[in-house]
Amino acid sequence: MDFEQLSMPDANVRFYPAFFSPEESSALLADLTTNIAWKQEQIQIFGKPVAMPRLTAWYGDEGKSYSYSGLTSHPLAWTETLLAIKSRVDAASDATFNSVLLNLYRDGRDSMGWHSDDEPELGTNPVIASVTFGASRTFQFKHKQNPDLRAAVELTSGSLLIMAGTTQHFWKHQIPKTKQPLTARINLTFRIIVK
Ligand SMILES: O=C(O)CCC(=O)C(=O)O
Numbered sequence: 582m583d584f585e586q587l588s589m590p591d592a593n594v595r596f597y598p599a600f601f602s603p604e605e606s607s608a609l610l611a612d613l614t615t616n617i618a619w620k621q622e623q624i625q626i627f628g629k630p631v632a633m634p635r636l637t638a639w640y641g642d643e644g645k646s647y648s649y650s651g652l653t654s655h656p657l658a659w660t661e662t663l664l665a666i667k668s669r670v671d672a673a674s675d676a677t678f679n680s681v682l683l684n685l686y687r688d689g690r691d692s693m694g695w696h697s698d699d700e701p702e703l704g705t706n707p708v709i710a711s712v713t714f715g716a717s718r719t720f721q722f723k724h725k726q727n728p729d730l731r732a733a734v735e736l737t738s739g740s741l742l743i744m745a746g747t748t749q750h751f752w753k754h755q756i757p758k759t760k761q762p763l764t765a766r767i768n769l770t771f772r773i774i775v776k
């Protein structure tokens with residue numbers, strides 16, 4: 582399977598542009614759109630509730646819980662579709678993921694701000710595997726100690742991005758809003774909760 586190693590210092594980021602075929606990707610987009618229990622969560626910003634700019638869902642092994650943007654989530658049980666995607670992603674990542682956070686970006690107004698996947702439940706140097714179906718969006722990186730150091734990758738439908746090693750320690754990432762008229766994009770980020 583073809584992949585590109587992004588040339589970023591203090592990081593290990595690998596990109597597979599066509600991990601799933603176009604046919605698989607459109608079938609999986611339709612399946613996940615309908616069969617995932619999407620939720621509109623709220624986050625507190627300066628004490629005020631604000632709707633997250635995307636829909637989310639959390640699936641995984643029983644007994645794992647996860648705190649994210651001030652929310653603690655208990656995962657829903659794996660579906661057949663998610664397990665089928667997970668087994669392909671596990672093999673490519675040389676990992677056994679025990680949970681997945683799903684994001685649904687309804688259009689270009691939905692987004693995710695600068696952050697690292699550095700929650701304590703992920704342990705040090707976590708492997709994070711991110712799959713995209715539907716519209717492609719720009720994934721941007723910014724180095725924490727030297728914000729002039731930037732990188733970006735276009736996450737196309739069917740792609741897989743694997744972040745490992747010290748990536749989360751040294752880099753933040755985001756999905757910026759765009760004025761382009763875009764259709765929906767579904768992202769799955771597979772993670773290992775170590776606690
Ligand atoms: O949608 C994406 O590609 C990024 C998602 C992300 O960074 C996250 O869920 O932590």
Ligand SMILES: [Mn+2]
Pocket residue numbers: 696697698754
């Ligand atoms: Mn992230």
